[in-house]
Amino acid sequence: MKHYFNPMSRGVTTDWMLRELDAPHERVVVDIAAGDLEAPAFRALNPMGKVPTLVDGDVVVTETAAICAYLADRFPGKGLAPAPGTPERGAYYRYLFFPGTTLEPMVAVAGLGVESWDARSMGFGDMPRVLAAVESMTPEASWALGEAFTAADVVFGGTLDFFTGFGLLEASARVRAYIERLKARPAYQASHAAMPT
Numbered sequence: 001m002k003h004y005f006n007p008m009s010r011g012v013t014t015d016w017m018l019r020e021l022d023a024p025h026e027r028v029v030v031d032i033a034a035g036d037l038e039a040p041a042f043r044a045l046n047p048m049g050k051v052p053t054l055v056d057g058d059v060v061v062t063e064t065a066a067i068c069a070y071l072a073d074r075f076p077g078k079g080l081a082p083a084p085g086t087p088e089r090g091a092y093y094r095y096l097f098f099p100g101t102t103l104e105p106m107v108a109v110a111g112l113g114v115e116s117w118d119a120r121s122m123g124f125g126d127m128p129r130v131l132a133a134v135e136s137m138t139p140e141a142s143w144a145l146g147e148a149f150t151a152a153d154v155v156f157g158g159t160l161d162f163f164t165g166f167g168l169l170e171a172s173a174r175v176r177a178y179i180e181r182l183k184a185r186p187a188y189q190a191s192h193a194a195m196p197t
Contacts, residue, residue: 003015054067077093
């Protein structure tokens with residue numbers, strides 16, 4: 001298994017996931033500044049020219065949440081995903097997909113300075129709705145799905161950590177406490193060592 005990533009990209013999240021799983025893999029650091037993302041061999045793997053990208057035999061997985069979900073299912077004995085068909089699995093999917101389909105688009109639109117749109121017609125709604133969802137989804141204690149840490153925490157919590165760390169989202173006390181619990185994990189610390197503080 002090969003993990004194409006750069007420590008200054010969303011690849012830090014998938015690196016964190018791999019470390020949580022202690023999954024055997026080859027880490028391939030992609031030099032973004034040198035133009036490695038545009039190399040024909042890399043674009044053949046990921047036409048978007050983005051990291052992270054995971055190659056597992058003949059399987060190529062892109063998109064942070066998809067990679068984390070794939071890895072959790074690939075290593076079921078590690079317990080980082082609830083069993084398919086359970087109520088917990090439904091909540092798990094929500095935590096995996098909310099960051100990429102709702103939170104990140106909203107933060108991007110806010111960063112562009114767009115001031116008005118019909119929140120009912122946009123999949124990401126508006127900032128008050130997104131912040132209310134973040135607050136309601138952030139666990140008061142433990143992890144997203146309760147006592148068990150899962151890939152949901154890597155994706156959802158990792159996104160909150162990234163956006164609050166770079167000042168793109170203001171964190172409530174509840175969100176800050178959750179992020180601090182995430183930061184205490186050894187796999188988080190190892191994967192985020194190269195990130196700016």
